[in-house]
Structures are given as structure tokens and as C-alpha cells.
Amino acid sequence: MSTEESDWKAGLTAPKADERYKTEDVTQTKGREFEDFFLKRELLMGIFEKGFEKPSPIQEEAIPIILQNRNVLARAKNGTGKTAAYIIPCLEKTDTSKPEIQVLMLIPTRELALQTSAIVKEVGKHMNLQCMVTTGGTSLKDDIMRLYQPVHIIVATPGRILDLASKDVAKLGNCKTIIMDEADKLLSPEFQPVLEQLIGMCNEAHQICMFSATFPVTVKSFCQQFVPNPYSINLMDELTLRGISQFYAYVLERQKVHCLNTLFTQLEINQSIIFCNSVNRVELLAKKxxxxxxxxxxxxxxxxxxxxxxxxxxxxxxxxRHLVTSDLFTRGIDIQSVNCVINFDFPKNSETYLHRIGRSGRFGHLGLAVNLITAEDKGNLRRIEQELGTEIKPIPSVIDRSLYVG
Structure with missing residues (x-):
């Protein structure tokens, strides 16, 4: 491995950045400390060993409310500490002396479920707490065998946990905390009937905490029926895309690969995620x-x-350094070393755009989003700018490194 490559890889393990290069959505706090929430000593040990120093704004707002067993509707930008905002109070409330499922964390994708369960285990490692992750695409038999042992917290995709609960293997009758992460995705038509069944299987005295960066109409109607009197947290009014510099380049379809080559050569990319609109294009572009x-x-x-x-x-x-993907990868994947997102294919709607470029600029770090725009995309570009209240600027001949290298 070259010296440059080893230096780069070493840098990935040290995501802490100078506070001057962080954005307000993680620095503009009320000055609280984790100790102010009166958490168990074992939990505090896990929090600090994980590298969390002080609560971010979403954590300051959500942790005390979830600890009060209230329903929560929280809207915050991806990458601002949203996952820990619900994991920490869930760990605090879990009684490890009771061998029963007390918390159900519902996650829309397998990758995000695995990532979330890993954080639960890391933060709760001193608590003698049992966390299980269960998703589609893995052995159902293995999950059934695991549930013969005590489990306190389950992190799951909806279909798989419904399968286990319907077989009465996963017993949810004592589960009083239901977390819905990326709630807008969970409430798509394929998932919503499953969620309604799962809620009915949990303890009647449950609380539901919903987290997302976007809350479309489906979420609001679901709340009216299943989440009475939620405590609303909205940190998105002006912070949706803060810290991410957005540019577009008008190109012909046949020029896109050449343009990408130029970006790779000229930009100081730590790691990048490149989005395509179809599976076939993902594989073809990766080959190119x-x-x-x-x-x-x-x-x-x-x-x-x-x-x-x-x-x-x-x-x-x-x-x-580079990962080519479809929209599978737009939900909650938290890799702080990604400082550049490239839309090789421009998305069709503002919600997808928001989630895609949110892969850059994680936890207040600066990031860059570059969009390759063909003539067919011009209308979508202007519409997405209007809907998100943002500006996507023409790409300059040289992009100032201070915009995305912190």
C-alpha cells in the first residue's frame, strides 16, 4: 500500500473534526451534557467509549421526552445523531433483569438494521443487555433458535419480525417502546399494513417514536390513528441541506463517464457514493x-x-474510495468519511434527492454534492430546488476545497 493510501485509510478511523468545520445542526446546542439526563453509569460508560462527547440538538430534544414514555414525532437531518437520540433512552429504560422483549426498533432496510443493532450493542456493552437483529434474507431457523434465549431489544425489518411474532416465537406482549426510524419509508404502502399488525401485538401501554428527515402526508394520517398527542420535534426548518455544497454540470449522456473521470481527478475525495437510477446502470458504471x-x-x-x-x-x-449504488443506500447509512456524493443519474423527486445527498456531510461535517444533468433533467432540477428551498449552482472550473474538506 502506498504512503498516500495508508495515510488516507488512517484518516478514516479518526472522524473527529475541528468544531469550526461543523455545521449548526450539530453545534447549535443548549449546552447540555449526557450526565444531565441522569443515565445509568454503565450506559454513560458506553456513550463515552463510543466517542459521543456531548449531545447534538436532536439528542438534547429527544432523549428526555422518550424517557418520559411520551409519543414522539421527530424530524431532523440525516447525520445529526438521530440514531443515538432514540437508542440512548431505550437503553436507559430497559430492565435487563426481565428476560423479555421491551423495545422494538423497526428499520426499513437490512443494512440500516445491522448498523443500528451494532450501535445498540456498542453503547450498551456494559449493561448485560441482549440485542437481536432480524431481517429478511437471513435464516429464519437461526432467528427462531436465538429467541429461545433472552432478548431485551429487537432491531428488525417489518416483514421478518411480523413473521416471528405471528408464529409466537417473538413475544411482543411486554414491548412498550416502538421506534420507527426512517418513518416515511416504513409507511410506504408495502409496509404500513405490517406495521399496524405489529403495533397491535405490542403492549397496549406502548409509546411510538417516529424519526425521519421528511414527513409526507402518509405519516401524518398514520399519526392521527396510531400515535396520539405526539411530542413534535422539528429541527429541519432551515437546516435541511446545511453544510452540503450543491453543484450541477450539464452534460450529454455519453459525456457522463468522462465527466466523472474529471471529478475523480480534480476533487479531494475522501470517500464518495455515486448514485444511479437502475440496477443495470450501477453494475455498468462500476465496470467503467x-x-x-x-x-x-x-x-x-x-x-x-x-x-x-x-x-x-x-x-x-x-x-x-468509491461506491456505486442504487437508492438502496440512501437510508440512514452513516459513514462519516464520505465527503462527496455524485448523482450520476439525477433523481426524479426531492425526497430521494434529499436522502441521497444526505450521505455526505455526516454529523455536521462539510460535504459536496455534484449532479450530472442532461436536458431531460432540467425540469426536475428546478422543481427540486423549489420544493427544498435550496440552490443547486453551476459547477465552477475549480471547487474550493474548504467547502468539503474539513
Whole structure:
């Protein structure tokens, strides 16, 4: 490995950045400390060992309210500490002396479920707490065997946990805390009937805490029926895309690969995620990038789960700089070393755009989003700018490194 490569990989393990280069959505706090929430000593040990120093704004707002067993409707930008905002109070409320499922964390994708359960285990490692992750695409028999042992917290995709609960293997009758992360995705037509069944299987005296960056009409109607009197947290009024510099380049379709090559050569990319609008284009583009001489992985929903897991973990550990993906990867994937997102294919709607570029600029770090725009995309570009109240600027000949290298 070259000196440059080893220096780069070493940098991935040290995501702490100078506070001057962080954005207000993680620095503009009320000055609280984790000790102010009167958490168990064992939990505080896990929080600090994980590297969390002070609560971010979403954590300051959500932790005390969830500890009061209230329903919560929380809207915050991806990458601002949203996951820990619900994990920490859930760990605090869990009684490890009771061998029963007390918390159900519902997650829309397998990758995000695995990532979330890993954080639960890391933060709760001194608590003698049992957390299980269960998702589709893995052995149902193994999950059934695991549930013969005590489990306090389950992190799950909806279909798999409904399967286990319907068989009365996962007993949810004593589960009083239901977390819905990426709630807008969970409430898509395919998931909503499953969620309604799961809620009915939990303890009647449950609380529901919903987290998302966007709350469409489906979420509001669901709340009216299933989440009475939620405490509303909204940190998104002006912070939606703060810290991410957005540019577009008008190109012909046949010029896109050449343009990408130029970006790779001229930008100081720590790690990048490149989005395509179809599975076929993901694989074709990854092949092209490799032919250009750049290290590159790809991931999409039609890959075997074991391969997806391997690619995700290797990318997270810095085995390659570039990852080509479909929209599978837009939900909650938290890799702080990603400082550049490239929309090789421009998305069709503002919600997808928001989630895609939110992969850059994690936890207040600066990030860059570059959009390759064809004539067909011009209308979508202007509409997305209007809907998100943001400006996507023409790409300059040289992009100021201070915009995305912190």
C-alpha cells in the first residue's frame, strides 16, 4: 500500500473534526451534557467509549421526552445523531433483569438494521443487555433458535419480525417502546399494513417514536390513528441541506463517464457514493470506473445479502474510495468519511434527492454534492430546488476545497 493510501485509510478511523468545520445542526446546542439526563453509569460508560462527547440538538430534544414514555414525532437531518437520540433512552429504560422483549426498533432496510443493532450493542456493552437483529434474507431457523434465549431489544425489518411474532416465537406482549426510524419509508404502502399488525401485538401501554428527515402526508394520517398527542420535534426548518455544497454540470449522456473521470481527478475525495437510477446502470458504471483505473465497489438490492453485507463493511472500513449504488443506500447509512456524493443519474423527486445527498456531510461535517444533468433533467432540477428551498449552482472550473474538506 502506498504512503498516500495508508495515510488516507488512517484518516478514516479518526472522524473527529475541528468544531469550526461543523455545521449548526450539530453545534447549535443548549449546552447540555449526557450526565444531565441522569443515565445509568454503565450506559454513560458506553456513550463515552463510543466517542459521543456531548449531545447534538436532536439528542438534547429527544432523549428526555422518550424517557418520559411520551409519543414522539421527530424530524431532523440525516447525520445529526438521530440514531443515538432514540437508542440512548431505550437503553436507559430497559430492565435487563426481565428476560423479555421491551423495545422494538423497526428499520426499513437490512443494512440500516445491522448498523443500528451494532450501535445498540456498542453503547450498551456494559449493561448485560441482549440485542437481536432480524431481517429478511437471513435464516429464519437461526432467528427462531436465538429467541429461545433472552432478548431485551429487537432491531428488525417489518416483514421478518411480523413473521416471528405471528408464529409466537417473538413475544411482543411486554414491548412498550416502538421506534420507527426512517418513518416515511416504513409507511410506504408495502409496509404500513405490517406495521399496524405489529403495533397491535405490542403492549397496549406502548409509546411510538417516529424519526425521519421528511414527513409526507402518509405519516401524518398514520399519526392521527396510531400515535396520539405526539411530542413534535422539528429541527429541519432551515437546516435541511446545511453544510452540503450543491453543484450541477450539464452534460450529454455519453459525456457522463468522462465527466466523472474529471471529478475523480480534480476533487479531494475522501470517500464518495455515486448514485444511479437502475440496477443495470450501477453494475455498468462500476465496470467503467474500474476500467478507468479507480478502485470501486458496487451495491444494489438484487445482490445476495451476504455480498451486500461484505461490500458495505469493506467500504465502511476504507477498502475503496468509491461506491456505486442504487437508492438502496440512501437510508440512514452513516459513514462519516464520505465527503462527496455524485448523482450520476439525477433523481426524479426531492425526497430521494434529499436522502441521497444526505450521505455526505455526516454529523455536521462539510460535504459536496455534484449532479450530472442532461436536458431531460432540467425540469426536475428546478422543481427540486423549489420544493427544498435550496440552490443547486453551476459547477465552477475549480471547487474550493474548504467547502468539503474539513
Amino acid at each position: 470506473i474500474t476500467e478507468l483505473g479507480f478502485s470501486c465497489f458496487y451495491i444494489h438490492a438484487k445482490m445476495q445479502q451476504s455480498n451486500r453485507n461484505r461490500v458495505f463493511h469493506e467500504f465502511r472500513n476504507g477498502a475503496t
